[in-house]
Amino acid sequence: MELSSIKILIVDDDEADRQDLANVLQRRIPGLIVEPAEGYEEAILKITASKYDCVLIDFRLQGKDGLELLREIRTHKGYEFCALIVITGQGSEEVAVEAMKGSAHDYLLKDQILEPRLIQSIETACTKAKLAEHQHLQLETRKNFAALAAHELNTPLTTLSGFLQMIELKLEGAPPDIQSYIELAIKNVNYMNTLVGSLLSYAQTGESNETIRLVALDHALGSALDLVRREILETQAQVSYSVLPMVYGRQNELIQLFRNLIGNAIRYRSAEPLKIEIHSVIERDVWHISVSDNGIGIPSKMRTQVFEPLQRAHTTGTSGHGLGLAISAKIVQSLGGRIWCEEAAEGHGCKFVFTLPVVEEKPVIKYNTPFSSIIR
Template sequence: MHFLIIDDSAADARVLKAMLGQACPEGFEVSFASSGAEALRLLQNHEYDCLFLDYRLEDSADWSVLRRIRELQMDVPIIAISGYGNEQVAVEGLKLGAQDYLVKDALTAETVHRALHNAIEKVTLAKNLLAQQKELRDFAHMAAHDLQAPLRRITQLSEFLQEDLEGSLNEKSTMHLEMIATNATRLQSLVKNLIDYARHGSSETPLREVSLKQVVAAALQNLEVVIKEANAQVTVGEMPSIMGDEVMLNLLFQNLISNAIKFRDKRVPEIRISAIHESSQWTIEIADNGIGIAEKDVDTIFAPFKRLHSQREFEGSGIGLATCRKIVDQHQGKIWAKSKLGEGTTLYVSFPDTVATS
């Protein structure tokens, strides 16, 4: 392993090197920089497994070198070191991108080894996560792009059918044909937003005033077949209007209501959707009488690909609630759950305050 010690005190640098010798008996290589300028030059031309950065250098103010390294988007692990056991200094260094913080007077082989291991592990995990996110975005972009052509074709064919059969269909058949066209159009909007998300990490649609009453109604219409098959009873209270992306909010509520129906036992599914206004925000509650979630698992259900049941028990990809959390985050909101096994689940979604109830 190759380390860079950035410290304008040669004595302190030698002490740290000695500690590294005890912490890394398998061997290592170390380079030194006595100034911020020298450190930045070395970083431009060499790769290091970890940096040990002194808080105060003669040519640099406080954490200026740390700031500059992160501004250059270098993802090397950094352990900040200071001669001051100052909590504020430590917190500032960690906020600016250091993975750990050590005080010179308290250095031991054990603390250096622990800090080194933690710093490298944190950066490695972050790199792996970024790679996985990119892979997922690339897949979403490819899948969404491939859906565009057949959706356009479905829309065209439904229009042709409406023209060809105009006047010859009964009221029910006409309604079904209109629903095909409406849902195909909605899917096209959803696919477009998925492509935007895959390309940019968020929807590119500007937020505007959206009636959640209409959003929930559209979601229920999309789930009409599922609701009838489960004989589910869904009650909806007064809903507010918020600033949002209507297509993404439709997907959010469709996922949440679908989950409430899917994770049920032998009882008739009962879903209650209501809104509460407090502390300058709207909180939407989606409560069900389903199978519930063990308390130890409640905080994990929004993680990507997190499944609490086998595919045989309940079908699904494990990304539905993770998608919901992402949509809520884009609306500057929060999502959480309360549940007990066998007693149903209540999902809460909070949004910033807006206009009137609709």
């Protein structure tokens, strides 16, 4: 990376040290802009007023801890990815760990700073900072693009749908084939509308602003069941579940995960009375949560593919975009888990299993306990 055009702030309450560093840097990198700050307050004033590419921070600032400054800088707009390097008089593992936890790119020992090591450290930190910022921008652009594309597509689709419905109203007495063409056109526009919504939801899954926190899977399941209650009643599905654990996740996404899996169990049911079972078991340090049904099942060769976007194993007789499982996989993966599909019983049904890390203490789960609830 070209260092001659960058701007560096050196925060050190020792004037001699500050000056030494500035001299070295200006000698080694002609054109480089170096500015000093003699303490916490001055550093904050300067980063608020100006944009620096790299900040070198003394670990021990008078009265304040350099790490506090490090963390404070990270919270300032424009400094989320800035190259930050901690310089310390006393090298210890503890200082290094603390510096890295505070998201410093590197830490250097004051009395052992060799010029090439210093330049290399600044160069590496600036390169990493630029890369992280670039990746963040790309992600934001992708998210914005998906939202923009969905919005841009939705507007004309809504207009189209409105005009088609007006035409339909005026078609009374028209030849039946004309009426059926319009009906087909309306059906397709409605399909596109829901497809755009699902694609947007797929693009945004795992990237929501909702923070990851402890979620009771029992509650997430309960909310998902509320959302599909009508379908459960219509199909007279029997849903049973055992105790579910607390896990780390985003509440809304975990509700959606259950909703997708239970919705599928209902949609891909067989002629038999539908039974859906939700269980959790602990295996080493992960929870295995399963949603099983006695439906039409998925042919073994399609059981991996169905987690890819727009992939469907059954296309006749059921509607769908082939995105529910892709969204579910993104949700589980964003929480450090895996998801897969097995046969529920010899020759029929599906058992979807997803894993999530165990949170601290393991609640006592009695296997084969009577189900805590039956919904009819």
